[in-house]
Amino acid sequence: MADEFDYDVLVIGAGPGGYVAAIRAAQLGLKTACAESRETLGGTCLNVGCIPSKAMLHASEYFDAAANGAMAKMGIKVTPELDLDTMHGQRKDAVKQLTGGIEFLFKKNKVTWLKGRASFEDAHKVTVGGETVTAKNIVIATGSSVTPLPGVEIDQKVVVDSTGALELPKVPRHMVVIGGGVIGLELGSVWRRLGAEVTCVEFLDQILPGFDGDVRKEANKIFKKQGITFKLGTKVTGVAVKGDKATLTLEPAKGGDAETIEADCVLVSIGRKPNTDGLGLDKIGLEPNQRGQIEIDHDFRTKVDGVWAIGDVVPGPMLAHKAEDEGIAVAENIAGQTGIVNHDVIPSVVYTWPEIAGVGLTEEAAKERGEVKVGKFPMLANSRAKTNHEPDGFVKIIADAKSDRVLGVWIIASVAGTMIAQAAQAMEFGSTSEDIAYTCHAHPTHSEAIKEAAMAVTGKPIHI
Numbered sequence: 001m002a003d004e005f006d007y008d009v010l011v012i013g014a015g016p017g018g019y020v021a022a023i024r025a026a027q028l029g030l031k032t033a034c035a036e037s038r039e040t041l042g043g044t045c046l047n048v049g050c051i052p053s054k055a056m057l058h059a060s061e062y063f064d065a066a067a068n069g070a071m072a073k074m075g076i077k078v079t080p081e082l083d084l085d086t087m088h089g090q091r092k093d094a095v096k097q098l099t100g101g102i103e104f105l106f107k108k109n110k111v112t113w114l115k116g117r118a119s120f121e122d123a124h125k126v127t128v129g130g131e132t133v134t135a136k137n138i139v140i141a142t143g144s145s146v147t148p149l150p151g152v153e154i155d156q157k158v159v160v161d162s163t164g165a166l167e168l169p170k171v172p173r174h175m176v177v178i179g180g181g182v183i184g185l186e187l188g189s190v191w192r193r194l195g196a197e198v199t200c201v202e203f204l205d206q207i208l209p210g211f212d213g214d215v216r217k218e219a220n221k222i223f224k225k226q227g228i229t230f231k232l233g234t235k236v237t238g239v240a241v242k243g244d245k246a247t248l249t250l251e252p253a254k255g256g257d258a259e260t261i262e263a264d265c266v267l268v269s270i271g272r273k274p275n276t277d278g279l280g281l282d283k284i285g286l287e288p289n290q291r292g293q294i295e296i297d298h299d300f301r302t303k304v305d306g307v308w309a310i311g312d313v314v315p316g317p318m319l320a321h322k323a324e325d326e327g328i329a330v331a332e333n334i335a336g337q338t339g340i341v342n343h344d345v346i347p348s349v350v351y352t353w354p355e356i357a358g359v360g361l362t363e364e365a366a367k368e369r370g371e372v373k374v375g376k377f378p379m380l381a382n383s384r385a386k387t388n389h390e391p392d393g394f395v396k397i398i399a400d401a402k403s404d405r406v407l408g409v410w411i412i413a414s415v416a417g418t419m420i421a422q423a424a425q426a427m428e429f430g431s432t433s434e435d436i437a438y439t440c441h442a443h444p445t446h447s448e449a450i451k452e453a454a455m456a457v458t459g460k461p462i463h464i
Contacts, residue, residue, distance in 0.1 A: 005124065007033045009334055010135035012118040012126070012279070015043020017311030017323030018141030019102050024331035026109040033135070034111055035118035035128045040099040041106070043143050045320040048163040051098055053183075055091035056166060056190045057351050064193035064353075070389065082194060084170065091166070120280035123304050137306050137334050140294060141327065142279065144272040144312035149178060152239045152268060158246050159239060159266045162187060172196045172265035176248055178236050180207035182350045184269035185223065189352045191265075192227055199229045199261065201236055203253050208350065212362040212410040214376075214396060219356055219412065222392050226353075239266055274313040291315075299339070300330040308334065322346050347424045349417040354379075354393050357420035360408030360427055363398050371401035375433065375456030379413050381463050382452075383444040390414045395453040397423075397433055404432035404458075415446050422450060433457035 009025040011018045014036035022034040040047060065071050066080035106113055116129020125134045146161040148154070156164035165187045173196065177188040180202030192198040200207070200223075206216040207223075207230065220230065231250065237258065238249040246266045251258045274292045281287065281294075284304050289295055294309040296302055302309050310330050311323035322341070329339030350356040366372045379385040379393040393412030400407055409423035426436055436454035441447050455461050 005134045005136045007031050007112070007133065007135040009033070009137045009139065009331070010035065010114075010118075010126065010133065011139045011141055013043065013141035013143055013275075013311075014038070014041040014102070014113070015141060015143045015311065015323065016045050016320040017143070017327040018043065018139070019106070020324045020327030021139050021141060021310065021331050022111045022327075023105055023109050024328045025334060026111045028331060028335040028337070030331075030335060032109075032111050033114050033133065034106070035114040035116065035126070037115070037117040040095075041102040041113070042095075042099045044145070046099050046102070047095060048166060050320055052091045052095050052166050053162070053186055053190070054351055055094045056087065057186060057353075059087045059090065060190045060193040061353055067193075073389070082171070084194070088167070117278060119278060120283050123284045123306050126280075137308065139300075139330055139334075140279065140302075140307065140309040140313055141311050141323070142275040142313055143323075144274050144318050146268070147271040147273045149236065149239075149268050149270055152178075152236070152266075153241075154268060155241070158241050158244060158264065159268065161268055165191075165265075165267045165269075168265065172263070174199070174263045175265040175267060176201060176246075176261065176263040177267045177269060179269040179271070180204070180230070180232070181209060181269060181271065182348075184267060185219075186351055187267060187269070188228060189223075189226070196265075197229075198227070199231065199263070201231045201234050201248075201250060203233070203235050205233045205253075207232070208356070210362075211348070211356070211358055212396065212408070213364055214394075215356060215358065215410045215412060218392075218394070219350075219352075222354070222412070223352070272312065272318050276313060289315075299333045300326060301333075316343055317346055317348065319346060319348065342428060345424050345427045347420045349420065351417060354390065354412055354414045355416035356412050357416035358408065358410040359420055359424045360406070361398060362408060362410070363396070366398045366400075366407045369407075372398050372407065373401050373404075373433075373457055374398050375453045375458075375461075377449045377452035377456055377461075377464060379446070379449060382413075382446060382449045384446050384448070385413065387444070388414065395419075395449040397436070397450070397453045397457050399433040399457050404434055406431055406433055406436070406454075409450070409453075411450075413446055413449065419447055419450060422447060 008030035009032045011022045011034040026032040114128040118126045118128045177184040177200045310326035312318040332339030347359040380391040396410040398408040433454040441451045
C-alpha cells in the first residue's frame with residue numbers, strides 16, 4: 001500500500017462488522033485503525049443489544065421456570081426470590097468481559113483504536129476526536145440506532161428504548177411494548193417473566209414481520225399462552241407522561257374509535273435506522289438512499305473510490321452476524337482477495353422461549369417464485385423436546401417442487417437458534433430435502449426434528 005497515507009485501512013465504527021473488518025484487515029498485513037466514540041468496543045450489539053439482552057433473557061428463564069411451577073413438576077421444589085440488582089450485575093459483567101476481549105484482540109492484531117467520532121473531510125481523510133488522519137481505504141461500519149416514534153419522547157424512565165429497557169431499576173407493573181418485532185418480543189418476554197403485565201401493540205395484523213406465516217401465527221399463540229396481551233392492527237397515536245405513568249392513545253390501523261391504556265413503562269421498539277448523520281457524507285459525494293442506507297456493489301464498494309460500507313448502514317437485514325461476515329469479506333476484498341457473503345442464506349433468530357429461527361425464503365415468498373413442497377414436524381413428537389417438557393413449536397422445510405433443493409427452513413424450538421445453523425449450512429451448499437433426510441442425526445436430539453421435517457418433504461415421514 002502507498003506510504004503517503006497514515007493507514008491502509010480505516011474502519012469507522014467498532015461494532016460486529018467494524019471490529020471484525022479491522023482485525024481481518026490487520027491479519028492480512030494492512031496497517032489498520034478503527035475509529036470508535038464509545039468508551040468500549042463492540043458497538044450496539046455487545047454494549048446495549050444482543051449480548052446484554054441475552055444475559056437478561058437467560059436469567060429470566062431460570063426465574064420463570066422456578067416461579068411458574070416448571071421446576072416443581074420435575075421434582076425440584078424452590079421458591080424464587082428476585083434479586084434484580086444481581087441480575088443486572090451479571091449482565092454488566094458479561095458485557096465487560098466481551099468488550100474487553102475485543103480490546104485485547106485489537107492489541108494482539110496491532111489495530112489502532114482512534115477514540116472519537118469520525119467525519120469525512122475527503123475520500124481519504126477524516127477527523128477523529130479533533131485530529132486528522134488519512135487512509136487509502138475507509139470502511140463505513142457505523143451501525144444503526146433506534147427508530148423514533150414521531151411525537152413520542154424517550155426519557156429512559158417511563159418511555160424507554162431497547163437500551164433503557166435493559167436498565168429498568170424495578171419490574172414494571174404494566175409494560176406496553178410498541179412494536180411486535182424481534183427486539184420488542186425479546187425484551188417484553190424478559191419483563192413478563194419477572195412479573196410484569198405486558199401488552200404488545202403492533203400496527204400490522206401479525207407479529208414478527210418478515211417471518212414465515214405459520215411461524216408468525218404459532219408464535220402469537222405461544223406468547224399469548226405465556227401471558228402477553230396483543231393488540232394487533234393497532235397504531236399508537238399518542239403517549240402522554242404524567243409523573244411515573246404514561247397514557248397511550250390507540251386507534252385501529254384501518255380506522256375506528258380510539259382507546260386509552262395506562263402503563264408505568266412504555267418500550268418503543270418499531271425498528272432501527274442506519275447511522276449516517278454526522279459522517280460528512282456530503283463532502284465525498286455520497287447520499288443515502290430513501291431508507292437512509294448507503295448503496296454498495298457486490299464487493300461492498302460505494303460509488304466513491306476507496307470508500308466501502310458494511311453492516312446496518314447498507315441494504316439487507318440488520319443482523320450482527322451478517323455484519324461480521326461482511327467485515328471479513330470487505331477486508332479480504334481490500335487486500336485483493338475474494339470476499340463473498342451469500343445474502344440469500346442469512347439466518348434470523350428470536351431469543352424468546354421457545355426460540356424462533358429461520359433462513360432462506362418463507363413459504364409465501366417461495367410460492368411467488370414457483371411450485372414448492374413443504375414438510376413440517378411438530379416438536380411435540382420429538383423425543384428430546386418431549387423429555388425436556390418443551391412441546392411447543394415445529395420445524396418447517398420448504399423445497400423446490402422439481403429440484404427438491406431446500407429454499408427455506410423455519411423453526412420454533414427451545415434451541416432453534418442453534419438448530420438453524422445446520423439448515424443454513426445445508427442451503428449454502430445447495431442441499432436437497434433428501435440430502436437432509438438421509439443424513440444420520442444423533443438420538444435423542446432436537447435436531448432430529450430437522451431430519452423428520454425433511455422426510456416429510458420427501459413423502460417418507462416416520463414419526464408423524
